[in-house]
Amino acid sequence: MIRRSMVLWTILASLFAVAMFLIKHEVQIREARLDALHRDILASQEAIQVLRAEWSYLNQPVRIESLIRRYMELRPTDTAQLGGYDALPMRVSDASAKTEVEQ
């Protein structure tokens, strides 16, 4: 009776020991990976910060303006080119437009 439960407990204990070892090992591997990921994230964050700074630097209005002058045919908008809906002439109403089409 005692021997039987001893065997059972021994088996259980060694099973737990093995499981424990495996889990701990797995945790170690995962922690190392987490560490590496954290490092990567930080490095990426720093790289993003550098890129953001560079983006802002490359988008200096002075630079954009000189590039546009050199490579594009865009010109500053003239006030006369701007307008709103209110300034448009009266639209032909839908009904009369339809009759025109029918004719």
Place this chain on the structure above:
Amino acid sequence: MIPEAQTGIPARQIDEAGNPTLRIVGGPKRPIEVGRSRLLVAGAFFAVAFALIAVRLVDVAVLQGLGDPSVVRESVSGAIKTGRADIVDRNGVLLATSLAVPSLYADPEDVIDPEESARRLVTVLHHLDPAEVAAKLRSKKRFVWIQRGLTPRQQYQINALGIPGLHFQREERRVYPQGDLAAHVVGFSGDDATGLAGIEKQFDAALRDGAKPLALSMDIRVQHILREEVSRQMQAFEGIGGVGVVLNANTGEVVAMVSLPDFDPNLAGNAPDDARFNRASLGVYEMGSTFKIFNTALALEAGTATMTSGYDATKPIQIARFTINDFHGQRRWLSVPEIFQYSSNIGSVKMALDFGTEAQRDFMDKLGFLKPVAAELPELGAPMAPKPWRKINTMTIAFGHGIAVSPLHLASGVATVVNGGIQWPLTLVKRDPEQRAVGQQILSRKTSAQMRKLLRLVVEGGTGGKAAAPGYLVGGKTGTAEKPGKRGSYASKSLLSSFVAAFPMHDPQYVVLVMIDEPKGNKESHGYATGGWVAAPAIRRIITRSAPLLGIHPFDEESPEIRQVLDIQSPLEKGRKRLASF
């Protein structure tokens, strides 16, 4: 309970399975029962303890572990804390940020051959002097900086040299990607990431703690336009300095602010003092005729003059050793709108004498012209006001001499005059549109409406014609002040030419100020260096270029609704007719 126990004879029983069970009764029973109950207590204790541990285990492993690992802790990689928050403009364009950069230092004890090491090191860091570097490498210290803030390429090359005793340390460095564009507003910070000027200094503590970027009220696109146009006028007229301000008239937000010459905050240490000086906020100047805006507003508000009244401007005013004369002399009786339109000094002085010294000082005080403006900058100039405030001061202040204020004061004052009389505290930080700041009504709506008409008149038919940007209903006032000379007299050759404008005049949204310091007349301006010739054209171009960005569409200037709001009716015509009989 058990009958056999009373007999003292051991009882033999057969259970259901047929196995005999023996129950010991009598004497030995008690110790065993005690042992059993003790075992039970101990067992219960351990069971509870293990249960607690199990619960805690689940708690730690399952419940708390869920949200945690997604947060990157900087201690994990040993990175330095890049704690200083970014500064961005109102649209989120990066103006200042912190980057981690490598810095090179040496541990001289590990350096084998200082001369050779120095010689090789300067092949990468060209600007260093080999003798100086060698001296550093020979020193007895265990730590000497060689060069702070390397580029990644330099770091790579130095690593490739393989010189023993050289090490890198990661440091934080403040970078200003927009360079000199917003130098005076953003300011700059030192090597150890402490703010030394501008917003960087004003918000030093907040930037250090904050993770969220600080959004300024500035719009970098408008800032660029302003800087370009002010710079163009400054060069064309060979000015020694220039100032530009674009102010939101209804919130007090500074949308753009330029002070020329300026500097690159990335290399702030090399900038001359003159370039670092913020003329827009720290410099105080006698503004000249632009002050007639406030003079006229006060006269209308006090009721000592009306839109139809007039003054005799035929003769110069003699007071003490001064003669007050008109630049655009009309030499006749002028109505109040005409005094403003032709910028008559004589008429303005007479208007000021009517409301008096006390009223003038009170009004200047209300406008905030007697103390520094409320903007978030460490560089704020304190105005210079006369003390005591005599009658002669009242007379000169009428046309903007004898009181010196900063360009920000002037822009803020004009915003108050045109926006319906409400004074908003100036700010360089983007305002939350939800929560409006508390403004102060210091001028009646009626006076403000009259002033809008007068300012429009100056551009439509007065000294400010060159500021007219078609469609944007520009109104404004020229100012040409003579700068005080060395011996306290006014030098008529060194001028301060300015133009302060608001648009669109029937419902002013923005105030624009341009000021050129000591312009010299050129061929194009027929030798003139006045505000109307120097600053007004810049105003026209700034408004034409930036209005679409600011969300203001052109208006039909001749539409009856607008004419009704801005036209000054009969008095002019009446005045002319009446003049004919003089």
